Amino acid sequence: MSETITQARREENNPATAAPGVQQMSMQQALNRALDEILAEDPKTVIFGEDCGRLGGVFRITDGLQAKHGEQRVFDTPLAESGILGMSVGLAMAGFHPIPEVQFDGFAYPAINQIVCQIARMNYRSRGTLPMPITLRVPSFGGIRAPEHHGESLEALFAHVPGLKVVSPSTPHDAYHLLKYAATRPDPVIFMEPKSRYWQKGPVDVTNALPGTAVHDADADNGGSLTGARVAREGRHITLVAWGAMVARCLQVADLAAEDGIDVEVLDLRWLKPIDAAALARSVGKTRRAVVVHEAPLTSGLGAEVAQLITQSCFSTLKAPVERVTGFDVPYPSGDLEDEYIPNIDRILFGIQRVLEYRRG
Amino acid sequence: MTTNPVPAVVEDDAAPLTHPQLRELYNLMAAVRHLDTSAVAWQRQGIIPGYAPELGQEAAQVGSGYAVDRTRDFVFPTYREMGVARAMGLDMVGYMSTHKATWHGGMYNPLESRFAPIQAVVAGSVLHAVGWAHGQTLAGHAAGEMGVAMTYFGDGASSQGDVHEAMNFAAVMKSPVVFFIQNNGWAISVPTERQVAGGSVAARAAGYGIPSLQVDGNDVVAVYEATRSAFAHCRAGNGPVVIEAMTYRRGPHSTADDPGRYRTLEEERLDAGEDPLTRFRQRLLEEGVADEAFFAEAQRLAEEEEEAVRAGIADLGPRPGSEMFSLVFQEPTPALQSQATAWREESEHV
Ligand SMILES: Cc1ncc(C[n+]2csc(CCOP(=O)(O)OP(=O)(O)O)c2C)c(N)n1
Numbered sequence: 001m002s003e004t005i006t007q008a009r010r011e012e013n014n015p016a017t018a019a020p021g022v023q024q025m026s027m028q029q030a031l032n033r034a035l036d037e038i039l040a041e042d043p044k045t046v047i048f049g050e051d052c053g054r055l056g057g058v059f060r061i062t063d064g065l066q067a068k069h070g071e072q073r074v075f076d077t078p079l080a081e082s083g084i085l086g087m088s089v090g091l092a093m094a095g096f097h098p099i100p101e102v103q104f105d106g107f108a109y110p111a112i113n114q115i116v117c118q119i120a121r122m123n124y125r126s127r128g129t130l131p132m133p134i135t136l137r138v139p140s141f142g143g144i145r146a147p148e149h150h151g152e153s154l155e156a157l158f159a160h161v162p163g164l165k166v167v168s169p170s171t172p173h174d175a176y177h178l179l180k181y182a183a184t185r186p187d188p189v190i191f192m193e194p195k196s197r198y199w200q201k202g203p204v205d206v207t208n209a210l211p212g213t214a215v216h217d218a219d220a221d222n223g224g225s226l227t228g229a230r231v232a233r234e235g236r237h238i239t240l241v242a243w244g245a246m247v248a249r250c251l252q253v254a255d256l257a258a259e260d261g262i263d264v265e266v267l268d269l270r271w272l273k274p275i276d277a278a279a280l281a282r283s284v285g286k287t288r289r290a291v292v293v294h295e296a297p298l299t300s301g302l303g304a305e306v307a308q309l310i311t312q313s314c315f316s317t318l319k320a321p322v323e324r325v326t327g328f329d330v331p332y333p334s335g336d337l338e339d340e341y342i343p344n345i346d347r348i349l350f351g352i353q354r355v356l357e358y359r360r361g
Numbered sequence: 362m363t364t365n366p367v368p369a370v371v372e373d374d375a376a377p378l379t380h381p382q383l384r385e386l387y388n389l390m391a392a393v394r395h396l397d398t399s400a401v402a403w404q405r406q407g408i409i410p411g412y413a414p415e416l417g418q419e420a421a422q423v424g425s426g427y428a429v430d431r432t433r434d435f436v437f438p439t440y441r442e443m444g445v446a447r448a449m450g451l452d453m454v455g456y457m458s459t460h461k462a463t464w465h466g467g468m469y470n471p472l473e474s475r476f477a478p479i480q481a482v483v484a485g486s487v488l489h490a491v492g493w494a495h496g497q498t499l500a501g502h503a504a505g506e507m508g509v510a511m512t513y514f515g516d517g518a519s520s521q522g523d524v525h526e527a528m529n530f531a532a533v534m535k536s537p538v539v540f541f542i543q544n545n546g547w548a549i550s551v552p553t554e555r556q557v558a559g560g561s562v563a564a565r566a567a568g569y570g571i572p573s574l575q576v577d578g579n580d581v582v583a584v585y586e587a588t589r590s591a592f593a594h595c596r597a598g599n600g601p602v603v604i605e606a607m608t609y610r611r612g613p614h615s616t617a618d619d620p621g622r623y624r625t626l627e628e629e630r631l632d633a634g635e636d637p638l639t640r641f642r643q644r645l646l647e648e649g650v651a652d653e654a655f656f657a658e659a660q661r662l663a664e665e666e667e668e669a670v671r672a673g674i675a676d677l678g679p680r681p682g683s684e685m686f687s688l689v690f691q692e693p694t695p696a697l698q699s700q701a702t703a704w705r706e707e708s709e710h711v
Contacts, residue, residue, distance in 0.1 A: 046499065072499050078533055083488055083526035090492020090510070093435075093477070096499070098492075113523075117482050118489070124688050125466030125478045131691050163689055186691035274694035 021207035028198040030172035031061045034179040039069045047074045049084055049101030059198055081111035088134045089118050101137045106149030119188045120163030131186045141245050141295050143196030145335030152332055153296030158190045159273040166272040168192040170247035172202040177209040181226045194245035229279035235265035238289040241306050243269040246293045253348045281313035291323040291351040293343050298326040320358030325351040380650045386581050388659050390419045390638050393444040395663035404616040412460045413441045417611035420637035421543050423448045424584025433508035435493050437477045437486040442513050451476055454673030461674045484521035487512045491527045494536035509595040511539040517548020519562045532569040537595035540603045545610035550623035566603035578606030579637040609633040
């Protein structure tokens with residue numbers, strides 16, 4: 001069976017759909033609204049990148065923001081990623097809160113020097129006197145049959161760099177709240193938007209980041225649970241750990257597995273750095289089995305990090321080694337092979353099967 | 362060395378330097394020369410592990426740094442701007458702490474000193490200057506009130522893509538940035554003619570529509586005046602300026618370098634031209650601005666200062682290891698905090 005992300009229409013996450021303040025919107029709309037509000041709330045915020053002014057970005061995430069907030073706050077830069085990120089450093093030094101955009105994940109590479117050697121280190125280098133409150137928005141991952149370099153999974157690369165934080169939303173609700181949260185942090189955050197999910201609608205509770213709690217309780221101001229993972233579906237038999245676009249796919253898998261009596265828990269990691277180790281321990285402590293699912297290549301991917309964190313907290317109770325279902329160690333293939341590369345439902349089900357059938361030798 | 366002065370496109374009507382200012386410039390150059398040569402000696406004596414000397418570049422550094430208004434401008438240095446730091450009045454123990462290997466970037470406060478952390482990636486902070494300068498534009502200062510960013514880099518660094526992106530950005534956005542190139546003839550072992558295509562770094566500015574000038578980088582007054590007029594141009598809202606100060610790096614690139622492998626002492630002597638310090642001293646004598654007693658006093662002050670800095674860095678001591686963990690983020694991650702805890706427990710039990 002071959003499964004594409006565009007078929008993944010199931011709407012995960014259901015924060016009190018009936019509650020007032022809950023609206024159906026796509027992730028693109030949720031991100032756009034978040035940016036609009038950030039600009040309105042924080043006069044020091046500036047949004048810039050290639051084509052994000054008049055055009056509103058190739059994915060329309062910044063649509064209408066220049067018209068509303070002016071060319072000083074939302075502007076087009078020349079086409080140069082290192083320039084965009086290097087400029088962010090100086091703006092942050094001058095007291096601004098830059099929200100730069102790299103148009104596609106693969107084009108973050110030309111800016112790696114500025115991201116890794118400059119943005120990530122400036123707070124340290126300056127002994128805390130030059131914080132870098134930069135939120136770098138990166139349309140990320142595959143699934144849209146884009147040309148080469150327009151679909152990459154850079155999370156392990158960024159998460160490995162001291163001084164950077166990395167987050168990826170999987171729902172419109174989280175996209176809205178995580179972006180607003182990230183943009184108010186004093187440290188650099190790489191915000192990885194799953195581009196295959198931009199047009200999927202879902203409920204967004206704009207008044208309440210954490211359904212069931214008040215938005216502005218002390219915890220939320222300290223980050224609250226917006227800083228951690230989210231249980232996207234509760235289950236008893238096995239935990240699927242995923243982030244970004246893979247969360248929706250894992251929820252599909254969970255539905256299918258349920259037909260065979262397998263009760264799957266889906267943990268949406270959200271933060272790829274820092275990883276919510278406690279949530280992993282809680283979930284796998286309960287299910288005693290885990291599969292990590294990611295689009296990035298297997299070798300040295302974040303799956304290894306997650307598996308180690310699980311091993312550390314759940315070694316004595318684990319029923320089987322943690323499995324990984326991932327992309328392969330190949331350059332991201334072109335559209336026709338994409339479905340072979342991105343973990344599909346069958347491969348994830350096989351992963352679950354391997355864990356369930358594991359016997360100690 | 363051949364210097365082709367390109368007529369300055371930027372004019373300002375500031376008054377010429379007064380005699381006390383000229384004497385101050387000399388005092389700064391003398392202090393920088395003595396501290397610089399001493400730092401090389403400190404390295405030989407094992408007081409510091411390494412240093413990037415600027416022997417011969419005192420005029421370029423002091424002249425440009427002297428033009429900075431510390432109440433509103435901001436300087437983005439490389440690893441070789443000790444003279445600029447000194448001219449801007451930085452805490453020199455804090456500055457030298459980088460070379461002592463106490464802390465990357467130095468131990469001074471960049472926001473107060475208006476001097477960004479020392480940068481080891483060549484051309485690494487050229488774009489930062491553009492971003493900072495664009496912030497000045499966004500802040501909406503009245504023309505003539507704007508702060509100016511000055512970014513320093515070498516002829517070698519000018520080969521980096523970031524320099525070209527920075528010049529293009531600054532020109533498109535009309536950012537108040539002075540690109541100050543110290544062309545000291547060499548990028549470690551590679552001479553400028555094997556490094557810079559297009560004739561000169563200043564010549565490239567034309568391609569971006571940025572006014573540029575080459576200045577005799579061994580003439581402190583010429584450098585000061587060029588920088589001052591570039592600042593005036595930027596402050597008035599006219600966008601960036603490129604200054605290429607033609608100078609010469611006498612001696613090694615760093616204390617780890619052996620220039621004998623790429624040039625002879627004779628070549629060095631011929632190419633270096635006249636020592637900028639001797640030359641300025643001669644001028645002050647001829648114009649009756651200073652006398653031998655003044656120079657003797659300048660030297661005494663420089664020696665006194667060097668002793669204080671040497672004592673200061675000797676007293677620095679190692680930083681507490683906990684800073685390694687606590688200064689990564691404003692909001693540390695749980696993983697980092699637990700690494701810090703483990704480190705503390707394990708290092709206490711050694
Ligand atoms: C990106 C980068 N590549 C290489 C180096 C190693 N390196 C340090 S200084 C230098 C030469 C720089 O020459 P130039 O820009 O002319 O400045 P100068 O040292 O002569 O002042 C090199 C190759 C570096 N620091 N950064």
